[in-house]
Amino acid sequence: MTFVDTVACLLCRCLGEIDGVVDFDRLQLQLADDGRVDSVEVCDALCLGDSLVNLARKMGADNGSRILIAGCSALARGDELVDRLAAHGIDPGRVKITDIREGCAWIHADQPKEATAKAADLVHMGIAALRHRQTSPEVEIEIYPRVLVIGSGPAGMAAAVALGSYGVPVAIVESTGKLGGMLNYLSRVAPGDRTTEEIQEPMIEVIRTDPNIQVHLGTRVDKIKGSAGNFEVFLSGKNGETRLETGAIIVATGAKPVLPRGMYRYGELAGVISGIEMEKIFKDSIPAGDTVFIQCVAVRNQARPYCSAVCCPASLKNAIRLKESDNKVDVTILHRDVMSPGRHLEALYRRATAAGVGFIRFDPDDPPRVEGNDKVAGVRVADALSGQERLIEAERVVLATPLEPRENRAIPLSADNHGFYTVQSFLHTVETTVPGLFVCGSARWPVMVDGALTQGRAAAAKALDLVSRPKYRAAGLIGFQGTRFACAQVSQKTCTGCGNCMAACPFDACHLEKTKEGLRAVVNPVRCMGCGSCAAVCPNQSAALPEMASISMARIVENAFAGRPLRCRCADTQGSAANQ
The missing domain is CATH 3.50.50.60 (FAD/NAD(P)-binding domain)
Incomplete structure (x- = not known):
């Protein structure tokens, strides 16, 4: 277990965004009395000016200490600061970002006393984590250029x-x-x-x-x-x-278009076609005749509860083309609701109404009925807004079906x-x-x-x-955190090959390999995203994240409840949380 005696703390004011709420004077006094802290500095904005360069120069001369930066979150500028320090030769394993801005000063802006207490707890927890932190080995992969x-x-x-x-x-x-x-x-x-x-x-x-x-x-x-x-x-x-x-x-x-087999007399009556079949007709020429479009066919139901999003714009586009080709034809769109989000699609909808395309809303529990013998004669629909039943004569019915994977x-x-x-x-x-x-x-x-x-x-x-x-x-392959938090490791001595980690891993990073002692879990360091699922389901703690080992977690929890009677069984040394 790596153990570091002292930690250097740097408090970032963020140009008043943080110390306008959090009492930095009180926080400095607490840290000055903390035996685990060897120095406390305050800067206006670590991400601006020469503050970061000066910090890198100072800490570069002391390779033994670790650095806790209390300021904005890792998702804001924190990860960027770690990367910039690394560019100046500071090992990222020596640095920890503690969020006292978004998760503290901002959300407790009207509670400065409580925000200060919370900031102190977060900093103390960060110090405990840094002192007991282990570092996952860095893996560098060669890239095939294709x-x-x-x-x-x-x-x-x-x-x-x-x-x-x-x-x-x-x-x-x-x-x-x-x-x-x-x-x-x-x-x-x-x-x-x-x-x-x-x-x-x-x-x-x-x-x-x-x-x-x-x-x-x-x-x-x-x-x-x-x-x-x-x-x-x-x-x-x-x-x-x-x-x-x-x-x-x-x-x-x-994705592929769904064919409306068995719906609205598709395949039974001539003139009942799918949306994609209408698109194929348009490839050759613009068809003549009155047309009815029926939306939400074979979608927004139990089998496909989603909205395909592309069906309404496609029907609007084709309805406009029919009306612009021959303004005398009647074109009607029967819908549950028209999905045309955004400025451009709203303009398309308005263009359709201006062209004379009719819109009738129906209840999905009372869908339209296509009428005719050998070919389409019309569509009977109950208008959900007026409550009246209407018969729309048509030579063609276009069924707007979704895309499926x-x-x-x-x-x-x-x-x-x-x-x-x-x-x-x-x-x-x-x-x-x-x-x-x-x-x-x-x-x-x-x-x-x-x-x-x-x-x-x-x-x-x-x-x-x-x-x-x-x-x-x-470590840089994980996109949604900027850099990977940790890489899981499995003890081959204690692993029993139960396969829990393989079943739980959402990134397919764990697999079982045959060894002389039997099946053993192995972690692919390229695929591991450090989520900790394997460690959570391992029955004998063979899988673990070095950055969040049991002792480190115990010290973090102890510091979160400093001042309250709490002892952790896995503590390896005696003493109060304040000095761990």
């Missing part, structure tokens, strides 16, 4: 083109024989009313001529092995089986309850639980073409950050 893009729809092509422009080798794997994905079935896209040729032809030309981009058509992914920086991907297709090495993978497999078991990503690939929360919308593996487009959730293009470029930026350097710190 990115694999799975899928060539708008998101996949946008990612490949963006990466190719930076000189990054890219391999595109497309299961069909043609680039473009869903764009091949559309004539125009909403809300900009652009043709699909305007969107995809420039990208296809770049992909065709860029020497950095290789395309594998009619090829599927059979298996993915390895970790960030060094993935092994096994492909099969018309050219046989292929093994591909890559540093990062972008999943842009898209494409299943590919070879891709080692977790999925949500609806089957779409999950991503990290907190603004990291293309990063997954597997470092080095990114997802974009409708593979992560149904999205409009413009959104898919943006997400593809975002995924390319994340992949570029990984593969643009020959080596990468494994």
Whole structure:
């Protein structure tokens, strides 16, 4: 167990954001009387001016002490400060960030006395953690300079083109024989009313001529092995089986439209078609005749409780095209509610109403009924707003169905309850639980073409950050915290191979290996994100996080309740919490 006698404390005023609430004079006096603290300094803003450089110079001369910085949170500027200190030669393992701004001064702005007491507790807990902290060994991985893009729809092509422009080798794997994905079935896209040729032809030309981009058509992914920086991907297709090495993978497999089989007399009456079939008709010409669109078909129900988000804009776009082609035709949209969020889609909705498209809301418990014998004659619907039943004559009924996920078991990503690939929360919308593996487009959730293009470029930026350097710190692979908190370790002497850690790990970082003594758990340091799930379920404490070992946690808890009678069984020395 590493044990450090004293800690240097630095209190950051944050230009008055903190000491306007927290009493720094009182806090300094408490720390000055603390035998574990060898120095206390106060600065106006550690992130500005020469404060950080001066701290690095001072602490660089004393390699034995550790540094506690009490100021903003790690998610604000804390992690940035640690990285900047590291650039000046200060080992990140010597530094701890304690949040007394967002989690203290800001939320207790009207309680300065209580905020000061809480700040003191947080600082004392941080000191205890630093003195007993162990450090996970740093792992540096060599990066294979290539990115694999799975899928060539708008998101996949946008990612490949963006990466190719930076000189990054890219391999595109497309299961069909043609680039473009869903764009091949559309004539125009909403809300900009652009043709699909305007969107995809420039990208296809770049992909065709860029020497950095290789395309594998009619090829599927059979298996993915390895970790960030060094993935092994096994492909099969018309050219046989292929093994591909890559540093990062972008999943842009898209989604597929649902066919409304058994609904609204689809397949029974001529003229009842799905939304994607209407798109195919528009590829050739604009059809004539009165048309009724029925929204939310085969979605927002028990089987698919989600809103697909793209169905309403698609129907609005096509309804406008019908009216602008022939203003005499009647076009009606039957809906539960029209989903057109944002300025551009709201403008599309208003454009549809101005063009003369009719809108009737129906109750999902009383859905419309399509009438006719061999072909469509009309649709009978109960208007949910007026309470009247109406018969709308029509020659065509278009059923707006959702997009649903494409299943590919070879891709080692977790999925949500609806089957779409999950991503990290907190603004990291293309990063997954597997470092080095990114997802974009409708593979992560149904999205409009413009959104898919943006997400593809975002995924390319994340992949570029990984593969643009020959080596990468494994601790930097976790995106939603900036740097990894810790890396789990398993004692091979006490591990019984029960497999609890493997079942609990959300990042697929734990696995069992055969040894002479039997099965033993092993942690992949590249995939481990330091969440601590393995340590929580280990029945004999074989799995642990060095940065949060039992003794360190005990001292933190003791300091949180300093002044109250509390003893921890795992304490290795005698004494009160105030000197541990």
